[in-house]
Amino acid sequence: MAQLRLTDFFGRAKAAATVPAKRGGGPWLKAAPGGAPVHREAEDGAPPPPLPASPRTPSRGAVPAVPGLAGRKRSRREMEAEPLTGAGTGERGGKSARRRLELPADAGPSAAEDLAALRSRLQRMKMKTPSQLLPIPAGAGAELRSRLETLRGLELRLRDKAAASGAQTQETTAPAAEATGGQKLPAYQRFHALAQDQPPGLTLPYKYKVLAEMFRSVDTIAGMLFNRAETITFAKVKQGVQDMMRKQFEERHVGQIKAVYPTSYRLRQEKNIPTFGSGVKKSDYQLTLEPVLGEDEKVCGRPHLSASRLLERRKEFNRSLVNIVKQHHAAFLAALTPPMVVPEDKLTRWHPRFNVDEVPDISPAELPRPPQEDRITTAQELLSTARGTMIPKMEKALANLALRTAEAGAGEPVLSKAPSPASTSSALKGVSQALLERIRAKEARKLQALMTRDPRQEERLAMLGRLPAMARVLRNVFVAEKKQALPLEVACARMAESFPTQMTAGEMEKHLRLFAELLPDWVGIHAIRTDTYIKLDKNKELGLVVERLAKAAKEAEAL
16 A cells, blocks of 8 residues: 555545445545545455544544534533543543532531531620620639639629720710711811921911911902902802812801901892892892991092901901910810919910810801891791780790790800819829829929910920930031031031931021030130131030030920
């Protein structure tokens, strides 16, 4: 037989597809020497020779024939329905398949019972509350019983203490929740005073600062409209303020401005004001604002709101806000133990425990309302209108209601109160009450001195606190330069480059002059002709110098 070629396989396959096979032996294809297919009868009933396999595709093993799947792609459900083959190799039908975790076939009802028991045990552990105390066994001895009783007593005391601390926390947080209407303010408002990048002083709460900014915006818009002889309506001011601040501006804020600065604007309800398509009828009443100015503030015979007057009004509004916070601060100091009294003109900062951002909001003043002659809104109006036409019982009820309404409206503004002092802590039991009173009085004097400290003295204290660390840097500068004296400008530049805190040359010069003031035997500043030099005694012990500087800072802080 001649050697088979690649084209013989395709030729035989084509001929086998076109020529049907016979049962008793029919014509079969055989390769001829020329390569063309020829017919030959089967000899002696021998089976026909099989077709040679493809020379290009190697055999991959036997694949079980699946009826009805030839010529199309099998779906996932049909593949999963096939029996698993090659379990050891992780194959299904010659292809990779996913393994499933199944319970063994011999796992009887005992496995399910164990699983149910485990679940019930976990459920009992979750439902167990900490309030249940451990029972004492009936057969326990006297010593064991006494120890268990001691443990139960300690546990009860700890739970009572935790409950008392939780109740105290709720009592302290209740006033703040009432002041904000039950809503928790965001952190940038609750801790606004702590995030200010400025020296501590009479800072304002966040909501008061927002109100001050609203007043500035209202004054700016009202000044432009007033100087153009244009009627200032609330609708115009509202739109302008909201465009400037990107915050909601309502009539309530106008009432707050009126409450803080009563002589700032004259408010009225007017009608027949040109609206120019603003959606308000000309016959409707509108709230109007008119700045209150003096007789001498006129330009060409007409009142004029100048820029200097706007600045004065802004400062006056800020002073009024500070005075309101001072009232709450004074109420806080009066509720302390012992009470403290600090003159308002000497107050330079708030008490350390006074939370500025928890000051209550300003109650808005009453604004003028449009006249309503034919509408009855209060019990007093109804009583005066229908007097004599009602039965005495109804007339008495209306009179009582009007009296209660008048009393509620005449209530005093709520001031900040300090939390009531707790009883003596268990850690202080046995300490003399007189000693506690002396300690509290000393702390009160220290806090009062802190609240009335002059800002310049505060700056000097900050400089004294930096001198001990600065002394080491100054000595290292002179040691590196290998000189006894340096120009003051050069020394300030070297110190500013070496000191960890960023400072300007002018600030560094103040510290060096303070060195010469406190330690003249160690640092000296001399002016020679047109230059100024600083001299340092490097033979002085640095530890003694640092100790003297720390002592000076402590004495200045005690003043």
